[in-house]
Amino acid sequence: MSEWRGRDLGTKTVTYEDTQPILYALAVGAGASDLDLVFEERLRVLPTFALTLAQWAPDALASAGAFDARTTLHGMQRLRALKPLPRSGSVEMKAHVAEVWDKGSAAVFEVAVESDYFEATWSLFAPGRGGFGGDRGPSARRHPDREPDGSLTVQTSPDQAALYRLLGDRHHLHIDPEAAKTAGMPRPIMHGLCTLAAITLPLASSQGAHPADLTELEGRFAAPVFPGDELRVDTWKDAPATLFEAAVDDRTVISAARARFA
C-alpha cells in the first residue's frame, strides 16, 4: 500500500453553470427564502460546493486500484477555502495521494486536491487493506473536556441523498439497498459531505455569519447517517473557529469537527 503515497492523480478542469451551486444549496438544506444561495441574481456559492467539483480525485484513486470502492468509506474531510467560487465557470484542480496510513484492519488513504479556489483532503477508510507494516498516522482529536457552549438540531430529509447524488457522487451506496448491504449497511446512507455541509448552514446562523463565508471545515465521519435522521450538533467556541460533534440518538456520527467563518 505504501507505494501509493505521493501518487499523482493528475489534473482536471470542471466547468459548471449556476444551476449546480443552486441545486447543491437546496440539497444541503437551503430553502427558497435563502436568496443568496438559491437565486441566480444574488448567488453566493457555498464553499463546500467545491467538494462536488473535486469528487473525481478520490474516484481516480479507486479506479487506479488502490481500494475497493464498494466497501471503502469516506472517513474524514478537510477543506480550506482560498477565494469565492464563481457562480458559473471553470475550476482547474490537481490531485495526489498525500498519505497512506496503516490502521491494522484498514488502510486510510489521504487524497489532496489543490486549486486557486480551495485546498481539500479526503481520507478514505479501506477495510482489509491495512497490515502492510506502515505508520498508523495521527489519531483523531477529541472534543474539549467541558460542557458544550451550544447545541443545534439538523433534520435531514428521507430524499436528501437521492438529491445530493445528482451533484456528482453517484456511488450506489447512497441509493441502492443492495449496494448498501455490500458495504455492510442496513440501507442506503447519507453522503458524509452532504451531512457535513448541512451542518454548516445553521452553524453559520448561530455565529451570525453567512454560510458562504466559510473558510475552513473539517470533520471525521464516525458512524453512518441515514436519510431522515435528526442530528444533534454540540458546539464549543475555539476562537476564531468553532469545534463541533454531531450525534443521532446519542450515537456520535461526526467527530473531531471544526469550522471557521470569515
Ligand SMILES: C/C=C/C(=O)SCCNC(=O)CCNC(=O)[C@H](O)C(C)(C)COP(=O)(O)OP(=O)(O)OC[C@H]1O[C@@H](n2cnc3c(N)ncnc32)[C@H](O)[C@@H]1OP(=O)(O)O
Ligand atoms: C464512497 C463512500 C462515500 C461516502 O460518503 S460514505 C459516507 C460517509 N462515511 C461514513 O458514513 C463512515 C462512517 N464511519 C464508520 O462507519 C466508522 O468510523 C469506520 C468504519 C470508518 C471506522 O470504524 P472502526 O472500524 O470501528 O474504526 P476504529 O476501530 O474506531 O478505529 C480504527 C483506526 O482507524 C481510525 N479511524 C477510525 N475511523 C476513522 C475515520 N472515520 N477516518 C479516518 N480514520 C479513522 C482510528 O483513528 C483508529 O486508528 P488509531 O488507533 O491510530 O487512532
